[in-house]
Amino acid sequence: MSEFFEILLFQRALIATVIIGFVNGYTSAFVLLHRSPLKLTALSHSLLPGVALAAFFVGLGVLSAFFGALIAAVMIGILTVLLSRVTKISDDTVLAVLYTGAFALGIIVLQELGSNQDLENWLLGNILGLSDLDLWMSFGVGLVAVILLSLFRRAIVLNLYDPEVAASLGIPTRLLDYLSFAILILVLVTTLQAVGCILAIGLIVTPAAIVRPFVSTPETLFPLSGLVGAGGAALGFFLSFRVSLPAGASIAATLASLFILSVILRSLFRLRLPRVT
Amino acid sequence: MNHAHHQLDLTNVSFHYGNKEALRAISFSVHCGQRLALLGPNGAGKSTLIRLLAGLLPPQTGSLLWRERPVNQARREIAYLPQVDRHQRHFPIRVRDVVAMGRFPHLGHLRRFRPIDRAKTAEAIETMNLGSIADHQIDQLSGGQQQRTYIARALAQEAHVLLLDEPFNGLDVESRCHLSESLFDLTQSGHLIIASHHQLENVTQIFTHALVLDHTQIAFGQAPEVMMDENVKATLHSCHPHDHERVL
Numbered sequence: 003m004s005e006f007f008e009i010l011l012f013q014r015a016l017i018a019t020v021i022i023g024f025v026n027g028y029t030s031a032f033v034l035l036h037r038s039p040l041k042l043t044a045l046s047h048s049l050l051p052g053v054a055l056a057a058f059f060v061g062l063g064v065l066s067a068f069f070g071a072l073i074a075a076v077m078i079g080i081l082t083v084l085l086s087r088v089t090k091i092s093d094d095t096v097l098a099v100l101y102t103g104a105f106a107l108g109i110i111v112l113q114e115l116g117s118n119q120d121l122e123n124w125l126l127g128n129i130l131g132l133s134d135l136d137l138w139m140s141f142g143v144g145l146v147a148v149i150l151l152s153l154f155r156r157a158i159v160l161n162l163y164d165p166e167v168a169a170s171l172g173i174p175t176r177l178l179d180y181l182s183f184a185i186l187i188l189v190l191v192t193t194l195q196a197v198g199c200i201l202a203i204g205l206i207v208t209p210a211a212i213v214r215p216f217v218s219t220p221e222t223l224f225p226l227s228g229l230v231g232a233g234g235a236a237l238g239f240f241l242s243f244r245v246s247l248p249a250g251a252s253i254a255a256t257l258a259s260l261f262i263l264s265v266i267l268r269s270l271f272r273l274r275l276p277r278v279t
Numbered sequence: 280m281n282h283a284h285h286q287l288d289l290t291n292v293s294f295h296y297g298n299k300e301a302l303r304a305i306s307f308s309v310h311c312g313q314r315l316a317l318l319g320p321n322g323a324g325k326s327t328l329i330r331l332l333a334g335l336l337p338p339q340t341g342s343l344l345w346r347e348r349p350v351n352q353a354r355r356e357i358a359y360l361p362q363v364d365r366h367q368r369h370f371p372i373r374v375r376d377v378v379a380m381g382r383f384p385h386l387g388h389l390r391r392f393r394p395i396d397r398a399k400t401a402e403a404i405e406t407m408n409l410g411s412i413a414d415h416q417i418d419q420l421s422g423g424q425q426q427r428t429y430i431a432r433a434l435a436q437e438a439h440v441l442l443l444d445e446p447f448n449g450l451d452v453e454s455r456c457h458l459s460e461s462l463f464d465l466t467q468s469g470h471l472i473i474a475s476h477h478q479l480e481n482v483t484q485i486f487t488h489a490l491v492l493d494h495t496q497i498a499f500g501q502a503p504e505v506m507m508d509e510n511v512k513a514t515l516h517s518c519h520p521h522d523h524e525r526v527l
Contacts, residue, residue, distance in 0.1 A: 035370065157388055160380050164366045170333040170359035171383045171436075218371055218416060 012243075015129045018137050019239040019253065020232045022196050025144030027209035027231015029189045031224040032151060032182065034210035035162045040094075042206065044101035046190050046199050048078040050108025050124065053194065058115055068191045075187055078104055105199075127198035127250035129239070136195060143192045147185050151224065158182065159220045197250035204254035209234060212261045215268040234260050285346050285439055286310040287332075287471060292341035294327055300494060301327040305341070307490055307499045311439055314462055314472040316482050316502065318515060319492035325475040328492065329442050332473065333359035345440065355384040357440045358433030362448060363425040368418060374428050375413040378403050381435030403434035407461070423454025430461060441465065443474035459485050479515055482506055491515065 033039055052074025056066040078100050085100075086093040112124060123131065132140075151158065161168040161175050169175045186206075193202040209231035210223060217223045238256030242249040292305040302324040309315050317325040330336045331343060334351045345353045358381070381403070382396045404413050407427045417425060426446060433441050446462075447455050462472050462485065476482060482489055482502055489505040491497040497514050498505045505511055 035367075037367070154388055156383065156386070159372075160383060162367065163370050163372060163377075163380075164361065166333075166335060166361055166365070167359060167380070169335055170354065170357075171380075172334075172354045173383070214371065218373055218414075219376055220371060221376075223371055 011130055014132065014134070014137060015249070016236065016239060018129060018132050018140055018196060019235045019249075021137075021140050021144050022193055023205065023209075023235025023253070024228045024232035025140075025147055025189055026193055026202075026205035027234075028148050028151060028224055028228035029185065030206050030208065030210035030231060031213075031220065031227040032158065032162075033186075033207055034214060034223070034227075035159070035220065036182070039203070039207045041097070042186065042190075043203050044078070044097050045075055045186065046194075046202050046206075047105040047108075048074050048101045049187070049190060049194065050074075050199050051104050051111060052108075053124065053191070054108045054111035054115065058111060067194070068188060071191050072184070072187050074104065075183075123198070124194060125198045125200060126248065127194070127196050127201060129196045129249045132195060140192045140196070143188050147189050148228070150181065150185055154178065154181065155220070155224065197253060201250045201254040204257055205231065205235065208254075208257040208261050212257070212264045215264055230260070231257075284310065285471070287350075287440065287473075288342070288344045288347075290342045290344075292328075292331065292338070292343060294324075294331060294336065294339050302331075302492070303495045305490075305492070305496050307496070309471060309473070309488060311469050311471045312466050313488050314466050314474075314486045315488045315490060316474060316476040316486035317490050317492065318476060318479070318482065318511075319497070320514070323492045324494050325492055326444060329359070329444055329473070329475060332440075333357065333442050335359070355436065356438055357442065358436050358438035360426075360429045360433060360441060360443045360446065362445050363422050363429070364449065366417070370417070372417055373414050374409055374417055374420070375400065375404060377417050377428050378409070378413075378431045378435050381432040381438075384436060399437065400435050403431040406434055407431040421451075421454065422449045423451070423457060426450065426454070426458055427461065430465070439469070440471045440473065443472065445477065446474050447476065447478055479506075 033042055049071040052070035052072070053067045054070075055074075056070025060066045078097070081100055082093050082097045085091070086096045089096070109125075157168065157173045157178055160171065161173060161178050165175050189206060190199075190202055193205055197205060210227040212230050212234070213223060213226045217226060234257045235253045238253030239249055241247065241256060242252035245252075286308055287310070288308045290306050292302060293300070294302040305328065317328060319325055327336065331338060332350055334354055334357070338349070338351075343350045345357060350357060379392070379396070379400045382392070382399065386392065386396065404410055407430055409424070409427060409431055412420065412424065417428065420428065430441065446458060450458060459481075462474075466472055466487070472486075474486075476486070483506055486502045488500065489502045490499045491505060491508075491511045491514060493514050498508050498511045
């Protein structure tokens with residue numbers, strides 16, 4: 003009987019891994035083209051106090067976690083701009099100070115709220131602890147994110163390539179930036195529970211970096227990054243069972259290893275496109 | 280195509296960034312088939328004027344009309360070509376994809392790429408002689424080839440007016456000659472070219488008309504006459520010596 007539940011648990015975790023891996027991989031193409039992985043690292047850390055305070059005031063659910071995370075991210079963003087202007091200190095420095103402060107606040111609130119195990123789950127994730135509802139939420143949110151990124155890909159790519167030309171062609175660039183920001187937060191929030199807010203960065207950055215040396219257009223970068231994200235996450239998940247490792251860490255380490263492998267492959271086979279002379 | 284009757288009219292256009300005046304009382308008219316050089320010292324308002332015409336800045340006072348309609352309502356017919364080094368570096372995109380971006384105003388967000396879009400993109404690539412490098416990454420091209428790619432994008436857009444920001448900057452002598460020829464061909468085929476320009480020695484060879492700015496309008500008219508104007512000489516030669524070094 004316990005074996006049956008273990009298989010059920012394993013299946014659910016595997017499905018979640020593949021869904022989260024694909025959605026993060028697909029989104030990683032945007033992150034790579036946007037050149038924002040470091041800012042995203044700050045964003046993911048600053049989500050933690052938002053999620054913690056939402057849990058404290060209204061109880062924990064994907065919706066409350068999303069709005070808590072959104073408010074925290076927006077507040078950190080606005081404070082960064084304001085303090086940078088007032089102090090004349092670069093916004094990168096202010097952001098680094100604020101996100102570590104916010105992250106620390108999140109840890110303190112979570113510690114006050116419950117056990118150390120909860121804290122560890124938010125920091126490092128617990129993919130085996132996902133409920134059916136979590137799985138459905140991940141699927142729904144992931145579907146929305148992938149559909150939005152696909153529907154508006156033409157405008158998003160143009161905006162990333164040259165925002166001024168995009169605006170001159172009538173693309174509402176500011177609105178598109180807000181939409182992209184909301185998609186990133188959605189994806190991050192649904193990933194937090196699975197692999198935690200630290201390792202989530204590996205999932206939302208690495209797949210596109212693995213694929214980038216082998217593609218020449220955004221049209222191939224997005225879906226291939228999604229597939230590599232799903233495949234790499236699934237491989238990491240299997241390895242975690244084989245060698246008894248924490249699943250989140252195993253997934254992030256597998257993706258990082260695949261990135262190193264892709265760099266070696268590119269160097270060995272000189273897969274870069276020929277230069278024009 | 281002959282669009283000689285298609286006219287761009289600016290009447291009493293002024294623009295301020297906060298309290299700082301960028302442009303004051305600019306008025307002129309040009310039409311398709313002409314090549315207009317925007318001249319003036321650095322910070323004279325050339326880029327502001329181009330950005331106003333491209334719809335990147337909201338008009339404050341005065342009117343900017345293209346074919347008797349506000350320029351903001353004619354985006355499909357006006358193409359903006361920023362300097363070649365302004366786009367994001369190492370972006371995974373081919374020349375043909377950059378050219379195809381010009382079809383956005385015809386497609387919008389959701390419509391699929393149609394045979395007519397493919398045909399217009401191919402035609403623009405052919406016109407700008409980019410066929411042999413259409414599948415190359417944009418970053419692998421020289422400045423001159425990138426400039427031709429952006430002109431092709433404007434052609435794919437079916438724009439009548441091409442707004443170019445410092446198009447000759449950073450080009451070698453051969454690329455400058457090719458670009459001059461391309462601009463000439465474009466006006467022959469009925470386009471209106473407006474470009475900010477720094478190289479005073481070749482204005483009359485490349486452009487039919489010139490507008491000299493120093494926040495306000497110093498002179499406007501046919502290029503040879505404008506370049507002989509004493510006020511113009513005083514304005515343009517009062518530029519910071521460093522500007523001349525960079526330009527010449």
